[in-house]
Amino acid sequence: MEWWSWLIVALAIVLAGAALVVPLQARRRSGGVIAQGRRPREGGGPKP
Amino acid sequence: MTAYMRASEIAKKPVVTLAGDDLGQVKDLVFDASTGSIRCFTLAGRGLLAGPLHRALLWRNVHALGPHAVMVRDESALEKDDRAARFGATEPGGGNVLGVAITTRSGERLGTVTDAVVETGRTPVVAGYEIETDEHRRVLLPVAGPVTVSGERVLVPDATAQYRAGDLSGFGTAAESLRVRLQQDSHEE
Amino acid sequence: MLITKAQGKPVMDLATAETVGTVAACTVTPSPARIVGLRLRTRGRGHHTLEWTDVQSFGPDAVAVEEATRIRDEKTIDRGDHAHPAHDPVGKAILTESGVNKGTVTDIEFDERSGRIRQLLTDQEQIPGDELLGVGSYAVVVTASQ
Numbered sequence: 001m002e003w004w005s006w007l008i009v010a011l012a013i014v015l016a017g018a019a020l021v022v023p024l025q026a027r028r029r030s031g032g033v034i035a036q037g038r039r040p041r042e043g044g045g046p047k048p
Numbered sequence: 049m050t051a052y053m054r055a056s057e058i059a060k061k062p063v064v065t066l067a068g069d070d071l072g073q074v075k076d077l078v079f080d081a082s083t084g085s086i087r088c089f090t091l092a093g094r095g096l097l098a099g100p101l102h103r104a105l106l107w108r109n110v111h112a113l114g115p116h117a118v119m120v121r122d123e124s125a126l127e128k129d130d131r132a133a134r135f136g137a138t139e140p141g142g143g144n145v146l147g148v149a150i151t152t153r154s155g156e157r158l159g160t161v162t163d164a165v166v167e168t169g170r171t172p173v174v175a176g177y178e179i180e181t182d183e184h185r186r187v188l189l190p191v192a193g194p195v196t197v198s199g200e201r202v203l204v205p206d207a208t209a210q211y212r213a214g215d216l217s218g219f220g221t222a223a224e225s226l227r228v229r230l231q232q233d234s235h236e237e
Numbered sequence: 238m239l240i241t242k243a244q245g246k247p248v249m250d251l252a253t254a255e256t257v258g259t260v261a262a263c264t265v266t267p268s269p270a271r272i273v274g275l276r277l278r279t280r281g282r283g284h285h286t287l288e289w290t291d292v293q294s295f296g297p298d299a300v301a302v303e304e305a306t307r308i309r310d311e312k313t314i315d316r317g318d319h320a321h322p323a324h325d326p327v328g329k330a331i332l333t334e335s336g337v338n339k340g341t342v343t344d345i346e347f348d349e350r351s352g353r354i355r356q357l358l359t360d361q362e363q364i365p366g367d368e369l370l371g372v373g374s375y376a377v378v379v380t381a382s383q
Contacts, residue, residue: 021097028099029092031075032144033055033164033174034133035197036087066334068373069323114336117376 052175052216053115055164063091063105063126064117070094071123072101077164077174078133081142081197084173086166089118090133091126104132113168143199150179150189150202152209161202162186165219175223177202188213190223193230207233238295239358240327240345248277250305251293257305258285263345264324270354270366272347274320275300277308284311286320295349323374331359333381334370342377 055077063071072091079086089110091101109125110118120126150158159179165188167175176190189204189212196203211226213219240263247256258277261284266273275287285308293301302308314321331339340359347354347366354366357377370378 025097025099029060029073029075031059031077031090031092032146033161034076034078034144035081035142035199036078037081037142037198061336062375064332064336064375064378065371065373066378067371068329068332068376068378070373070375112335112381114333116338117332117336119332119334119336119378 050220051168052219053166053168054178054216055166055174058089058113058118058166062094062117063089063120065120065122065125066111067122069123071120071126072098072103074105074118075100076133076144077166078104079164079174084175084191084195086172086174088127088132090130102130103127104130106132107171113172142197145177145197145199145202148199148201150177150204152204152206153194154206156206156209157182158189158204158209159187165190165216167223176219188216188219188222190219190226192223192227205230238347238349240347241343243295243300243349246298246300248275248287248300248302251301251303252305255305257302257308260300262322262325262327263347264320264322265326265345265354265369265372266319266324267369267371270369272345272352272354273324276311276322276325279308284322285309286311286314286322288320289352292352324372326357326372326377329372330376331357331364332376332378334378335381337381339364339379 058077059074061074073094074089075092076090077086078088086107088107089105091103091105093099093101104127109120111121112119145161148161150161159181161177162180163178164174165176166172176188178186178188180186191204191208193205207229211222213222243260246260248258250257258279260275261278262276263272264274273289277285277287279285287308291302291307293303311322326342329342331342340361342357343360344358345354346356356363356365364379368379370380
């Protein structure tokens, strides 16, 4: 292969990687609305 | 005047110190299932490649929750980790409410939660939910009185089903009417 | 004086009478709000920084420095330093301490003798210098006025 075809392959890999990582990280940045139940009691004794 | 904000509006807001540096952006809103009050936020990094920061910001360390940013005094306002946000999430009565069903106490399904409505103020509380009804309509539903939340469903008093608003400007009225109604109901009992 | 008017003024070394660079921007600290550094455009790439305390005089046509050797390359300045380019307010969003955006800093009006900042200017309004709380990498923070 010509030298520049490797360049294109490398670029394609980088682009594909970015196309995978960017939406994945965007998903990991987006959050939720989380309800919290009872706070854990000090000492962690049995529940009444 | 009480102002209402959608939880999705608070999420992604930058967290900025009074010195003008950004520490991250809001990821999760964590609230007390029994009172609805916001306990803390969790943070994510900013930028295309950033992920979650695994650090919590307790409400008492928030300087101000504004329309364009969450202000904190300095970096020490953040917790070292996100333990404050994690505990209770796996206990009964905890979990992410986005996507769960909202059901009246007598067993009528009103829809699924798509967003929460936060009443801002000295201590912000989750004052209601945006739900998508089975007819694919989005309405805002105020909650008051005995609300039980779990990662599975949100249980609301039957009267809740009758008070809804199309947008945030009408939400305050709907919330007030529900409150009055629940008070009357409890007097009658 | 306005910082936009100061931009491009030559900075001359009093010892050699040479021009060491031209004014490009400034860095600012609060309480009291003042200019602490001048960012210079010099020959070659990158910026250099001159501390306000090393400025001999800020004249109408040129800025005079006694010791041009005190001019530092911006790359050698760490983030905590008040002369770090992160503390340049121009072009940044103004946030009040209650989290409201008031626009973008377009200009700074300052006293050319003391370096004290009289006003931060946006397209819509002027914000007095004594309302400044901080200039950081993300925004300029000011007190929430009434």
